[in-house]
Amino acid sequence: MSGDSAFTGSIPELYDTVLVPMVFQDFADDLAADVAAADPASVLETAAGTGVVTRTLHRVLPGARITATDLNPAMLVQADRILPASDSIRWQQADAQELPFEDGAFDAVVSQFGIMFFPDRVRAYAEARRVLRPGARMTAAVWGPLEGNEVTLLVEQALAELFPGRTPTFYRRIPFGYTDHDLIRAELEEAGFSDVDVRTVEHVSAPTSTGAIALAHCQGTPLANELREGYGDPVQITADVARVLEERLGGRPFSGPTTAIFFSGVA
Numbered sequence: 001m002s003g004d005s006a007f008t009g010s011i012p013e014l015y016d017t018v019l020v021p022m023v024f025q026d027f028a029d030d031l032a033a034d035v036a037a038a039d040p041a042s043v044l045e046t047a048a049g050t051g052v053v054t055r056t057l058h059r060v061l062p063g064a065r066i067t068a069t070d071l072n073p074a075m076l077v078q079a080d081r082i083l084p085a086s087d088s089i090r091w092q093q094a095d096a097q098e099l100p101f102e103d104g105a106f107d108a109v110v111s112q113f114g115i116m117f118f119p120d121r122v123r124a125y126a127e128a129r130r131v132l133r134p135g136a137r138m139t140a141a142v143w144g145p146l147e148g149n150e151v152t153l154l155v156e157q158a159l160a161e162l163f164p165g166r167t168p169t170f171y172r173r174i175p176f177g178y179t180d181h182d183l184i185r186a187e188l189e190e191a192g193f194s195d196v197d198v199r200t201v202e203h204v205s206a207p208t209s210t211g212a213i214a215l216a217h218c219q220g221t222p223l224a225n226e227l228r229e230g231y232g233d234p235v236q237i238t239a240d241v242a243r244v245l246e247e248r249l250g251g252r253p254f255s256g257p258t259t260a261i262f263f264s265g266v267a
């Protein structure tokens with residue numbers, strides 16, 4: 001697994017406790033509502049991470065059986081701490097590009113902010129379609145452009161100031177690198193989905209201190225792996241980013257626009 005996809009070490013807990021409430025929960029509420037509208041009895045979630053969508057979906061669809069999968073077992077361990085496995089919830093390690101499930105096994109597939117990490121997205125879409133009952137829907141979200149996600153843009157600008165001419169590239173390459181609506185539509189159709197819908201959804205991030213923003217980004221995402229490999233100790237860089245953010249924002253908790261792309265298709 002490349003460092004870009006390794007959610008291990010300090011990442012799962014910081015991701016779940018700081019990043020999820022800051023920028024992920026509002027989109028999870030929207031995505032869960034979209035999935036619940038079809039009242040599925042069995043749902044597969046891919047790239048479930050620490051389970052923010054799983055928990056939200058379980059609240060709005062308490063009778064559904066949810067199989068929540070992720071490449072990194074450490075993320076699922078964190079997820080299981082908050083919502084333990086039960087008759088309704090199953091946590092299972094799986095690569096979304098090679099799903100260990102029968103054809104037509106699920107009434108819905110959902111995936112939030114993980115597809116950008118898949119090396120072969122069309123293969124992952126084809127797998128999602130294969131495990132869906134014919135006529136059922138896959139619903140997913142990816143991040144919109146970095147320019148529409150101000151809190152992460154500010155972190156990138158702080159890193160650019162700290163490392164002139166060699167800003168770390170993780171954010172633009174991976175989480176904010178799959179933003180072309182036409183490409184998303186084309187890849188879904190190539191995998192065989194019909195009735196494809198692609199749209200922009202916007203929220204505002206929860207107010208968060210500059211220290212927590214720096215910590216969550218530099219040690220709670222795979223940016224930490226890129227920093228460790230090419231820039232220095234992520235703990236020291238966290239302190240440097242926090243200082244730059246504080247100079248810029250005056251120490252106030254920060255809240256800014258967040259932008260995602262929601263899409264769906266019928267199997």
Ligand SMILES: C[S@@+](CC[C@H](N)C(=O)[O-])C[C@H]1O[C@@H](n2cnc3c(N)ncnc32)[C@H](O)[C@@H]1O
Pocket residue numbers: 005007020024046047048049050051052053069070071072075094095096097111112113114115117118119
């Ligand atoms: C940004 S997190 C999103 C997690 C969660 N869905 C959320 O909204 O908080 C991206 C997740 O994608 C997972 N991931 C990366 N590559 C994957 C793959 N090939 N198959 C399944 N999951 C993968 C990572 O382990 C990580 O948990």
